[in-house]
Each structure stands twice: as structure tokens, then as C-alpha cells.
Amino acid sequence: MTRKKSDRAGWGINTRLTHSGNDPHDYYGFVNPPVVRASTVLFPDAETIENNNQKYRYGTHGTPTTDALADAVDELEGSAGTIIVPSGLMAVTVPLLAFLEAGDHILVVDSVYFPTRRFCDGMLRKLGVEVTYYDPLIGAGIDALMKPNTKVVFTESPGSNTMEIQDIPAIAEVAHRHGAVVMMDNTWATPLYFKPLDFGVDISIHAATKYPAGHADVLLGLVSANDKHWKKLEDAKTNLGVCAGPDDTYLVLRGLRSMGVRLAHHEKSALEIARQLEGSEGVSQVLHPALPSSPGHAIWKRDFKGSSGLFSIVLDGGPSGEVQRKKAHAFLDALQIFGLGYSWGGYESLAVQVRLEDRTIAKGPTAGPLIRLQIGLEDTRDLLADIERGLEAAKRVAG
Numbered sequence: 001m002t003r004k005k006s007d008r009a010g011w012g013i014n015t016r017l018t019h020s021g022n023d024p025h026d027y028y029g030f031v032n033p034p035v036v037r038a039s040t041v042l043f044p045d046a047e048t049i050e051n052n053n054q055k056y057r058y059g060t061h062g063t064p065t066t067d068a069l070a071d072a073v074d075e076l077e078g079s080a081g082t083i084i085v086p087s088g089l090m091a092v093t094v095p096l097l098a099f100l101e102a103g104d105h106i107l108v109v110d111s112v113y114f115p116t117r118r119f120c121d122g123m124l125r126k127l128g129v130e131v132t133y134y135d136p137l138i139g140a141g142i143d144a145l146m147k148p149n150t151k152v153v154f155t156e157s158p159g160s161n162t163m164e165i166q167d168i169p170a171i172a173e174v175a176h177r178h179g180a181v182v183m184m185d186n187t188w189a190t191p192l193y194f195k196p197l198d199f200g201v202d203i204s205i206h207a208a209t210k211y212p213a214g215h216a217d218v219l220l221g222l223v224s225a226n227d228k229h230w231k232k233l234e235d236a237k238t239n240l241g242v243c244a245g246p247d248d249t250y251l252v253l254r255g256l257r258s259m260g261v262r263l264a265h266h267e268k269s270a271l272e273i274a275r276q277l278e279g280s281e282g283v284s285q286v287l288h289p290a291l292p293s294s295p296g297h298a299i300w301k302r303d304f305k306g307s308s309g310l311f312s313i314v315l316d317g318g319p320s321g322e323v324q325r326k327k328a329h330a331f332l333d334a335l336q337i338f339g340l341g342y343s344w345g346g347y348e349s350l351a352v353q354v355r356l357e358d359r360t361i362a363k364g365p366t367a368g369p370l371i372r373l374q375i376g377l378e379d380t381r382d383l384l385a386d387i388e389r390g391l392e393a394a395k396r397v398a399g
């Protein structure tokens, strides 16, 4: 990097997103870094290979392409190092494997992304790790759940689908007092709207599949660690042999360049739609952290710089689960612009019914079916008309 850190310190976020990572002058001035495909890297002579004395040694350990993305992410996160893994779920599982062993105990937020729970209940328990779920609104009260063998506190804020905001600084303070590592799945906010390491988190996790990639065409995960925990994280990545493909890595760096402007648009549109839906006929509740009615809103206001494009609504219910199911299906099937499908963070709007049967503590709203909306980059007027079509169809389902 030829530019000095001091030059960059005062830059705004979009300036940094535009210029972080690679230095064009490392490659003849081409604006973007090369997509380096590599297993073997050649050494100039026997002595260099014996001493392992060059920057790149083998494809799995990193290339100029992976370094460009990892450096850009370190600048956004304020982290000591970042590993790039093939999916967002792997960005969760690799640090858990790195910091836990048989006989340890982990505390996991009950509103966690469902595949994270599946990994904890399956693989982690199989490896002899004890798992306890806690209330997303527990805050400093997590002290009562800490055990002598609690090694990791896993957080995700807002919670998946039910959007509860956690008091991360309070939880981190308690966890550190007991010697536990604090991990956070920060996919919703991205480091633009919440910087976990500034709030006491040790390991920040992102499904780069979502906003960093931004176009529903890439799967990738990012894990960033503070100085104290970087070595152990990097060692786990090396031991497991995890590495991401060069094209996907390149596409995520490409996505970062426009992430600031995309997020600003997602934020504005999602807020407009959420506000419009709150109190609307056919909607019993809107779960969006920037609305005062959403659980943990005061903490969102205190800690977050913005909100992204994903939130949930509860439709007016019916007397039975079956009526609720029919209403949800009528709503979804009437949509013409929103696609029905998983994942989010791309340019297009999506809707899906979510179920909370896995929850043990944060059971969420039961008044009606829960629908998760990802607000894309379309015009809000068209999206609101589409939602209106869905609400009309749900209303016609007899209770």
C-alpha cells in the first residue's frame, strides 16, 4: 500500500470503500486487482524455499486477490486480520471450531440464524461442547448464565427474523470478565452501520453473500478478529484448509465499492415501507429496529449508525395455525415484484414466511404469520403497491 494510513484517517466511508484494499500501482495502474488463480507459487531458489522466505507460498494461504479483500475489510472493521471463507455459514462455524473444544460451554442467542443453531446442536454437541441459548434482550443479565467453562458468547444483532437488538457492550463486558471470547454475526448492519470491535466484540462475522456481494450471485463469508484473537483464528483456517475461490473473492471486493450507496438506498426504502406498514390494515406488527416499537430500539439508537433493508411484518392472524398459513400463502402468492426465496442483501426485493419453531426463549409474535421482507433497489411506490396486493389477498382468506 503506497498511501500512508495517516492520509486515510479522515476519509469518509464512501471514500474508503472506493479506495481500500488493493493499490492500483502494484499492477501497472489497473484500477482493480487481478483475479489470481493459484495452487503452486514458484520460489526463485532452493534457499528461499527452505526458509519459506517470500510473501506468497501456496494458494490456500492467500493471494493478491484475497489480500485485497481482507485488507479492505480490516480497514472497515478496525481488525487485525480477516479470513475469507466459502460461505456465510462457514464464517460462523470456523471461529466456533477455532475457539471451542470438548468440555467447553457456549452461550448462544436464541434468535440466532437457524443454521448456526443447527451447527451448535449437531456438530458442537457431538464434539462435546455444552450449548445454552439465552434471551436476546438479556443484556448484563447474562452474568447469571456464565459458567467456569464458558469459553464463547455468540451474539447476533438484530436477531434473525424477530429483529431484537442486543446490548453488545454490556454482554461483552460480562463475557470478558469471565474470560470468554465474544463473537458477533453482524451481517445485517455491515461494518458501515455497526462496528463490532468498537463495542467489545472480539470476532466479527459476516455473510458477504448479502450486502457486500449485493447481487444474489456469490456465496462468501468473512471473519475479522482483534489483535488478541487473530492468530488462533488464522491457525484454525490453516488447519482446516479453508479457502475461497478467486472469482468470488474478487466479486465481493467489487461489491464493496458500491455498498455504501446501495445500503443508503436499501435503508431509506425499507424505512419508508416499514413506517407506512406500521398501523396499516392487515398488519398487526412491524419488526424493524429503527421503529420505536421494535424490541431493543433504544439500544439500536445508541449503538448503530443506520439500518439496512431487511425487516419483518406480522400479518393479522386468524383463529388457527391453518388459517395463518393460508393467509401467509395468499399474501406471498399475490406478490408480483417481491420474489419468494431465501437469502437477502441483493438488489431485488424478496419475501418469505419464517417460522420460529426452533426457539426456546425468544418465541416471537404469535398473533399472525411472520413474513420477512428484504427491500431491494426498486421504486418504493411499486413495492408498496405490491405489498398492498398481498395484504388484500390475505384479507380475503376467511378467518
Ligand SMILES: *Cc1c(COP(=O)(O)O)cnc(C)c1O
Residues within 6 Å of the ligand: 087, 088, 089, 090, 092, 113, 156, 160, 185, 187, 188, 207, 208, 209, 210, 219, 220, 221, 343
Ligand atoms: C445468510 C446468513 C448467513 C449465512 O450466509 P450464507 O452465505 O448463505 O451461508 C449467516 N448469518 C446470517 C445472519 C445470515 O443472514
